[in-house]
Amino acid sequence: MKFSAKAKYALKLLVDLAEHQNSGYISLSDISERQNISKKYLEQIVPMLVKSGILRTNRGNKGGYMLNIPPYGCTVGDVLRATEGELIPVENPQYESDKPIAFVWEEIHNVMENCIDSISVQDIIERQKNYFDYCI
Numbered sequence: 537m538k539f540s541a542k543a544k545y546a547l548k549l550l551v552d553l554a555e556h557q558n559s560g561y562i563s564l565s566d567i568s569e570r571q572n573i574s575k576k577y578l579e580q581i582v583p584m585l586v587k588s589g590i591l592r593t594n595r596g597n598k599g600g601y602m603l604n605i606p607p608y609g610c611t612v613g614d615v616l617r618a619t620e621g622e623l624i625p626v627e628n629p630q631y632e633s634d635k636p637i638a639f640v641w642e643e644i645h646n647v648m649e650n651c652i653d654s655i656s657v658q659d660i661i662e663r664q665k666n667y668f669d670y671c672i
Contacts, residue, residue: 564578
C-alpha cells in the first residue's frame with residue numbers, strides 16, 4: 537500500500553507541534569520553515585487534522601495550531617485515516633472465484649492496522665532522538 541505525501545507531511549507537522557507543544561499555538565509559517573514544507577501545502581493538510589480532532593486551532597494575533605491530544609495518544613493510524621480515509625488494501629471480493637483468497641487481504645489489513653495503531657507521535661519523537669544521538 538502506498539500513502540500520499542499528505543500523510544508524510546501530516547506526520548512531520550504533528551511531530552513538530554509535539555516537539556514545540558510548550559510554546560503554545562504554533563503558526564504554519566514556523567512549521568513550514570522548520571520542516572521545509574510549503575505553507576500552502578500545510579494549509580491543505582491542517583483542515584483534515586482539525587476535523588479529525590487531532591489538532592485545534594486559534595485565530596488571531598497569537599493564533600496557530602496545537603495538538604488536541606497528547607503525542608502518546610495520537611497514532612500513525614489516526615493520521616493516515618485523517619489524511620487518506622479508510623485504509624482498505626483490496627475491496628471485498630466481487631466474484632466467487634476471489635473468495636478463497638479473500639482471507640489474505642483481510643490478514644494483511646489486520647496486520648497493517650495493528651502496526652500503524654501501535655506507533656504514536658511520541659514514539660516517532662523518541663526514535664528520532666535515538667537516531668540522531670547515535671554516533672560511531
